[in-house]
Amino acid sequence: MPDLNRAAPLRTPLCDLLGCDLPILLAGMGGVSRWELAAAVANAGGYAMLGMVRESPALITEEVTALKAATDRPFAVNVIPAATEPRLLDAQIGRCLDLGVPAFSFFWDVMPDVLARVKRAGCLVLHQVGTVEAARMAEDAGADVIIAQGVGAGGHVHGRSPVFALTQDILDAVTVPVAASGGLASGADLAAALSMGAAGVQYGTAFLATEESFAHPYHKARIVEATGTDTVLTDVFVLNWPKGAAVRVIANSVTEGLNGNVLGHDPETLPREAIAWDGDQPRLRFSTDSPLRTTTGDLEAMALYAGTGAGAIGGIVPAAQRVTGIAAGACYALAATATSDREGVA
Known part of the structure; x- marks a missing residue:
């Protein structure tokens, strides 16, 4: 668990909405973000997403059950409606709802009927997008959080804009919290996102390269x-x-x-x-x-x-160490900026 007194400058309204201590989100990487990694990130104060893209309801049951046994922190399950066969998607969402999953993370095309279904069940929705148009559509469909994915992201990439330019455009277009994602791996990246008004950062590659990740x-x-x-x-x-x-x-x-x-x-x-x-x-x-x-x-x-x-990732470490390192780096960067601003005024 991070030192919450020292990490206080990082707390944003997104933390209150999601029930985490730090605005550091684990991307729901299919195959990679399994319960072990999700639990480690959540217990370190971040927000975890299980990557269950196209997985069977049986595996979803195993993963959600194991995650709940390993942490009492909130989490989301990531599925991709537009890239999943409709009957499987229906079964996935139904199983998640039966298991009491509190939130969903979606990606790719916005499918309002899917969002409406989970919202009716009282779940939070985070939606990753690659364009301003998709961000507006996701908010209109009921998304509680928009994740702005820049072109530098690893894995599937929906848009073609640089991450901070897209994040600023989406901040100007929607009213819900916005997290930045894509090519971001350090605490300095989190500080830059927060300084421009983003509510947090979603990290993928940085958490793939951890001990708990299910990657080879x-x-x-x-x-x-x-x-x-x-x-x-x-x-x-x-x-x-x-x-x-x-x-x-x-x-x-x-x-x-x-x-x-x-x-x-x-x-x-x-x-x-x-x-x-x-x-x-x-x-x-x-x-x-x-x-x-x-x-x-x-x-x-x-x-x-x-x-x-990827160049900012110097080794394979426990996920909790990655979380605390990002948080410490962000606090340092924010403090340095504040000192520079004060000296400039003086």
């Missing part, structure tokens, strides 16, 4: 080695998603083989070749699957998600 050790090690310029925005890892759904990954043999043609790939023309496995489940070259703890095979050729903030 190979993926974590590649993030530690990488800089922001080592990442590529491409839609070649698109199997399982609609055409044109771009992702940001660490460059590898697949992206290097594109000879600069990183965008414009049609999933219908890509071969279906198994290159890795999770148990008896094949993982295909060009799929959106990233390597998890359970994955074996050609990990180098899989989607190694990472944002442009």
Whole structure:
């Protein structure tokens, strides 16, 4: 748990809304943000999101049950309605409601009927967007929090704007709290977001590279080695998603083989070749699957998600240490700015 007296400058109304101590949000990374990571972030004072994209109701039950046993802090479950088969989505949401999940995190296209369903059940809704238009639509549909995702984000990227420019535009367009996300990995990034009026920051890559993350050790090690310029925005890892759904990954043999043609790939023309496995489940070259703890095979050729903030990640640490490090860095940056402002006035 952080020193709340020292972290007091970081507290925003978002903390009161979500029931956390720090405006540091764990991104609901599919496959990666499982209960162990979520519990560690929540118990350290941040806000956790379970990444349950396209997962079965049975796994959702296991993960939510384990998370509730490991923490009494509030959390959200992340699903992606527009990228999930409707019957599975219905079952996912129904199971979450049966389990008493207090909040949902959504991404990609805004689907008002889905938001209405969970809002009727009394749940909070956080919606990640990549454009001002989508932010307005999400607020109109009932979202309680907007997450502004900049183009530097790892994983699936919906918009194409720099994170702070998009965040400012969305702050000007909506009335609900706004958190920034995408290429942000440090406490200085949190301080910059708060200084411009954002209510917090959502972190993905920084938490993928932690001990509790369900990502494969190979993926974590590649993030530690990488800089922001080592990442590529491409839609070649698109199997399982609609055409044109771009992702940001660490460059590898697949992206290097594109000879600069990183965008414009049609999933219908890509071969279906198994290159890795999770148990008896094949993982295909060009799929959106990233390597998890359970994955074996050609990990180098899989989607190694990472944002442009990867260069700020110097090692694999416990998630609680990552939270406290971000908080300390933000407090330092805010204090330094305040001192500089006072000296300027003097």
